[in-house]
Amino acid sequence: MRESLEEIAKEINACTKCELGWSRNHAVPGEGSANAKLMLIGEAPGREEDEKGKPFIGRAGRLLTQVLSDAGLTREEVFITSVIKCRPPNNRRPKKKEIRACLPYLRRQIMAINPRVILLLGGVAAESLLGIKRVGEARGKPFKRDRVYIVTYHPAAVLRNINLLPYLSEDIRLGKTLAYSET
Template sequence: MSEYIQPITLEEVAKECRSCKKCPLYLTRTKVVPGEGKAKLKVMLIGEAPGEEEDLKGRPFVGKAGQLLTKILQSVDIKREEVFITNMVKCRPPGNRNPSKSEIETCFPYLETQIAIINPKIIVTLGNVPTQYLLDTTTEGISKLRGRWFDWLGEIKIFPMFHPSYLLRNEGTFPGSPKELTWKDIKTLKRTIVNL
């Protein structure tokens, strides 16, 4: 595990993130967004990076995409408080660009420590960035990987889904549309959580 494994509570990890200057994203952030949720939850949701609204508020998934994520969870009766929500990097990349590989690698020990504390059964990766990084692939994208289960570090299952911001850009509902597939995926996730 990482050099940051020393902090033993989520709040201690968050405190370290808030004063972090380890990658250039600290230069342009307003607030650090360490993540939200309690320890010992069964499910973690991991997106790519905070957006504008998140950067202003210091909370993950509170902008339009976040509101859609909340609705998607609520559609199968999962409350936000029942999952830990965070991102691959804790500071907003300028202009909402994807975080670079080096930024992700620099920030990863924080996420790794959060995962060690929470010890989830399932990690839902939202979109290409967390999915490809955690599954260590550059050749397969989210369209191929979503809705499938992957073993990770022996005990954790990874379940990739589309990022809600992608759904906002692709709103049509027709057989095979991102929205329809996400509806299918969230129902699969719910069925699995119920049986954990």
């Protein structure tokens, strides 16, 4: 029997396995459909996510929601989460030991949802799940592992360099096509 997302979220909300558990306001387990065909994984919660306990609701999140909508997808039909479930102070990059401590939750969420396609948003997600360091070289093509993975830019990187927007849009559309194809 598949583990429930609620059970995993309950553990995340009470977790102090790394130091971020002591500085967060809210953990951010993620949200969306428990039967999502497409899962999106970012880096870590930011300030607004930490305040509300919801993923991708700040500026980068609004951009992501728009790009999903342009591709004909709603946030409710996909599942959105991040590698790290608690906000690193001042939005610093998560430390390796924090990623190691948190990754088992993400792996359990992936097993529970069993999506056909996973979009890895940014370098931390790409490196943590696939060992890929260079997003620019890896993006735009599917990687077949236990399921299909697609590496793309983090929406926050797109906000810093709007020229990356067409790549993010293209990669999300590719993810949708592969996730919803008949074969």
